[in-house]
Amino acid sequence: MNFKYETLVSGSYPIEVFEDDMTVTKFVLLNKADNVLICCQAAKVGEIVCIDAQQFNITAHIEIGHKIARDKLIKGQKIIRYGVPIGSATSNIVIGEHIHLHNMESDYIPSHTRKNITGE
Amino acid sequence: MQGFLRSDGRKGIRNAVVIVYLVECAQHVAKSIVNKIDHDDVQLIGFPGCYPNDYSLHMMEKLCTHPNVGGVVLVSLGCEGFNREKLSQTIIDSGRPVETLVIQKCGGTKSTIDLGLEKASTILTSIANVERVELLTSDLVIGTICGGSDGTSGISANPAVGVCFDILLEEGATCIFEETGELIGCEYIMANRAESPELGQALITCVEKAEKYYTKMGYGSFAPGNAEGGLTTQEEKSMGAYAKSGSSDINGIIKPGDIPQQKGLFLMDVVPDGEPMFGFPNISDNAEIVEMIASGALIILFTTGRGSVVGSAISPVIKICANPETYHNLSEDMDVNAGSIIEGKATVKDVGQEIFDCVINVANGGQSKSEELGHKEFILTYKKFDSIGTSKPIEGIGPSCLR
Numbered sequence: 048m049n050f051k052y053e054t055l056v057s058g059s060y061p062i063e064v065f066e067d068d069m070t071v072t073k074f075v076l077l078n079k080a081d082n083v084l085i086c087c088q089a090a091k092v093g094e095i096v097c098i099d100a101q102q103f104n105i106t107a108h109i110e111i112g113h114k115i116a117r118d119k120l121i122k123g124q125k126i127i128r129y130g131v132p133i134g135s136a137t138s139n140i141v142i143g144e145h146i147h148l149h150n151m152e153s154d155y156i157p158s159h160t161r162k163n164i165t166g167e
Numbered sequence: 168m169q170g171f172l173r174s175d176g177r178k179g180i181r182n183a184v185v186i187v188y189l190v191e192c193a194q195h196v197a198k199s200i201v202n203k204i205d206h207d208d209v210q211l212i213g214f215p216g217c218y219p220n221d222y223s224l225h226m227m228e229k230l231c232t233h234p235n236v237g238g239v240v241l242v243s244l245g246c247e248g249f250n251r252e253k254l255s256q257t258i259i260d261s262g263r264p265v266e267t268l269v270i271q272k273c274g275g276t277k278s279t280i281d282l283g284l285e286k287a288s289t290i291l292t293s294i295a296n297v298e299r300v301e302l303l304t305s306d307l308v309i310g311t312i313c314g315g316s317d318g319t320s321g322i323s324a325n326p327a328v329g330v331c332f333d334i335l336l337e338e339g340a341t342c343i344f345e346e347t348g349e350l351i352g353c354e355y356i357m358a359n360r361a362e363s364p365e366l367g368q369a370l371i372t373c374v375e376k377a378e379k380y381y382t383k384m385g386y387g388s389f390a391p392g393n394a395e396g397g398l399t400t401q402e403e404k405s406m407g408a409y410a411k412s413g414s415s416d417i418n419g420i421i422k423p424g425d426i427p428q429q430k431g432l433f434l435m436d437v438v439p440d441g442e443p444m445f446g447f448p449n450i451s452d453n454a455e456i457v458e459m460i461a462s463g464a465l466i467i468l469f470t471t472g473r474g475s476v477v478g479s480a481i482s483p484v485i486k487i488c489a490n491p492e493t494y495h496n497l498s499e500d501m502d503v504n505a506g507s508i509i510e511g512k513a514t515v516k517d518v519g520q521e522i523f524d525c526v527i528n529v530a531n532g533g534q535s536k537s538e539e540l541g542h543k544e545f546i547l548t549y550k551k552f553d554s555i556g557t558s559k560p561i562e563g564i565g566p567s568c569l570r
Contacts, residue, residue: 085322087509112318112397131356133403153400
């Protein structure tokens with residue numbers, strides 16, 4: 048595929064989160080082919096996210112820059128961001144679930160984290 | 168805009184005197200000269216090792232003859248392996264004033280510092296009247312790097328730098344992006360932008376070399392802070408890093424210290440050739456910044472999510488903050504707030520234009536935040552490249568190849 052910055056424009060595909068009866072854009076879809084959404088404003092457990100016209104609960108605190116699932120994913124399935132694979136799911140993932148080191152891995156070099164350096 | 172005209176035809180945007188220590192043992196003397204002169208244009212650079220290394224000599228030759236450098240004072244202990252005679256000759260050949268101080272022959276620390284102060288002041292005065300000529304956007308050579316990336320880097324600052332690169336390239340400037348180790352996973356996407364199929368294959372080979380090297384080292388270029396910021400994998404970080412290169416055609420591959428021989432967009436191959444030697448390719452962001460400066464970069468665009476505060480000796484660093492929270496926390500260090508994209512207050516295109524305007528302002532003599540704050544970091548370590556210091560032909564990816 049051709050990767051162009053136009054597809055990255057923040058807010059191109061805003062995903063609405065309902066908070067205190069107000070609609071706030073907290074996640075963006077970077078590319079139409081993506082199966083993850085990127086957090087632009089921190090979201091709390093219990094917030095409702097509206098993804099592709101369906102509502103889902105946020106089940107973990109999500110910080111800026113973190114990803115949630117846009118689609119239901121099965122173990123081994125490629126995680127797609129910027130329209131390209133950025134790794135694979137290591138477990139089944141439901142829509143709206145936080146995607147990070149606990150349920151996804153690199154298809155290249157394993158990421159090393161502060162956790163396994165310091166043992167925290 | 169006006170620039171400082173150098174004998175090789177290149178134009179600088181600064182007119183610095185660099186005080187260069189040629190081994191760690193001479194660092195204190197060199198640093199004392201810089202501290203005592205206390206002048207923005209007198210800057211410390213150096214190489215800590217005692218053993219000679221073709222790469223570091225090559226880098227120093229390119230750095231001391233950089234368009235932003237007007238004169239040089241070399242500070243040697245006396246018995247180190249660095250080839251100070253060759254370095255000095257290269258600087259003389261470039262038409263710049265150079266003085267070499269050998270501590271063992273100058274009477275020791277205090278005497279050498281005093282002598283260095285005298286020599287540096289004389290050079291500073293003698294280069295004050297160097298010829299100034301009109302500087303065009305097409306004269307600019309701009310490098311980009313990211314450091315302390317997080318999940319916002321790839322959605323705001325990096326694509327905004329990409330937009331700025333597209334504008335610069337449209338106006339005939341030269342742009343350099345690098346971090347081949349951080350392009351692992353997107354090499355085939357990148358190859359689609361190469362100006363020729365041969366270059367596309369060379370781009371893939373270049374990233375494969377990086378992957379092999381990092382795998383042998385047991386790490387990717389993936390730091391703990393990246394995971395905390397929401398980036399999970401090398402590939403994810405890579406795609407975000409890659410966005411800095413914009414959407415223009417890629418015109419060639421250069422190695423550190425290679426000066427691009429034509430205008431356009433270049434990937435810098437920073438990973439050493441052959442079996443891993445001397446450790447990690449670049450131990451910190453400033454090592455990469457120095458390599459781009461050695462290839463002629465007049466300004467460095469540094470994108471950061473978690474918040475770096477560094478600048479550099481020789482060439483100004485412009486910092487573009489990707490994360491709005493980081494920007495508000497570290498605004499005194501940041502030149503551009505790309506976090507406004509995350510907050511929905513600006514588009515990637517708006518911020519790209521803002522970065523371009525900032526480049527023009529800094530090229531015109533305006534100080535970047537890191538310059539104002541006195542940041543002049545510098546680091547140079549051991550490395551090995553096949554094309555540097557050997558008579559062996561370059562493996563087909565020099566600046567004049569693949570055109």
